[in-house]
Amino acid sequence: MVLLLMGCGVQKNVDFKNEKQVRNQNSREMVGCVDEAKSFDSTHDFPYENMQAVSDEVYEVLKDAYGKMDFSVEFKGGNIEDNSEYIYAGLKRTEQEMKKIDEHFDPHEYIYYVFDMDGDSLPEICVWKYMTYIFKYDAEEDKVHLWHEIKSPWEQVFGTNKLGWNWEGVRCSMCRLDQNGDTVSGVCFMEEAAWSNGKETFLVTMPFDLSDDQKFVWTEKMENEAYYSREDDLFFFPVTKEQYQELTKRFYESETLTDQERKKVGYTYDELSGKKMCEQCTKMKAIYL
Known part of the structure; x- marks a missing residue:
């Protein structure tokens, strides 16, 4: 099975339920670089049956980004x-x-x-x-x-400066807020089946960090392997199921700890x-x- 990895960043006061607000300077600059054949009105139009998993080189970039993502959980000052x-x-x-x-x-x-x-x-x-x-x-x-x-x-609150979202496994996210309640970093996951003829597809955002714009950097090779949705203004990268599970496992571990x-x-x-x-x-x- 091939799954999708969705790459994006974020603006302040981002609402993870509305990915159209989610942006990253690196990805925004790619809009004019994506092959027109891989640019679609929406994810509904993606050629799911013909998508191939990203190259090892691109996956390693994504894996490195997820490794840098802060999934830690701590409820400070709870006494x-x-x-x-x-x-x-x-x-x-x-x-x-x-x-x-x-x-x-x-x-x-x-x-x-x-x-x-x-x-x-x-x-x-x-x-x-x-x-x-x-x-x-x-x-x-x-x-x-x-x-x-x-x-x-x-x-739900996910500890000090953290929020998390899980809509029955269909959509999940985790973000870090600053002292004003504005989003400064995070990541989001989605499961898609309705627009892919019943084929189970998973969409995951590229981690972002507004406090360090060099923390998650796109490479030139990613331009050739991205699928762009004009409706969402987002880029998508197909990955294998095993790669998807590797990238997302720390989020689910954090969610379990948070509930406790x-x-x-x-x-x-x-x-x-x-x-x-x-x-x-x-x-x-x-x-x-």
Whole structure:
């Protein structure tokens, strides 16, 4: 089986669910270099049956890029006892802000992940129930602001400065954010079957890092082996199934670790408030933590 490796980079505030926002200076410069015969209106039009796996030389470039990608996971500052007063004050303001977002907000129906999300050594409060609202508390002004919002149940916090996405294995991504919540590096994977006559195809982005534009560099040989989708403004590289598994395995290892570590920094509303657990909080803890 031949699979596809999708090469791209990213802009700030990238939404991994919309790959049209994902760009890289190296790949953008290639648009005029790709053979017209390998340039298509969309991935729907790709000649899947005739695609050949990339050369060993190109695969080694891709493998090197994935080896440099940061898939590490760490939930820093997750001990709430170290910042109990700070967290309690932030929780009260967070509850007020959530009621502005949802007038029917019931704090007992949510899980709260409390850890240093932005890497500034102080904990943020991540309010989760299918979607996630990450609040940062300003003790001097005694108010919170919405630092980052995750609008999909498939995307989750993956530790300090990290977000991850897994839509039942069909689409996955992992990215690193800066202290402002802007995307600075990441990678994305997709499984395609609908537009390839039922043939299972996997699409994976070339890793990107905005903080180091020389970290992931395309080669001239990649120009000849890329398939370009004008609709997505993205380049694709066919690889074998074994190569695909090699490139993506560290992401899935990180996801498994994340699921374990995230529960350690998860709390119910009553736990954070220092109250006796109500029936609803007890239920939430039993199901999700």
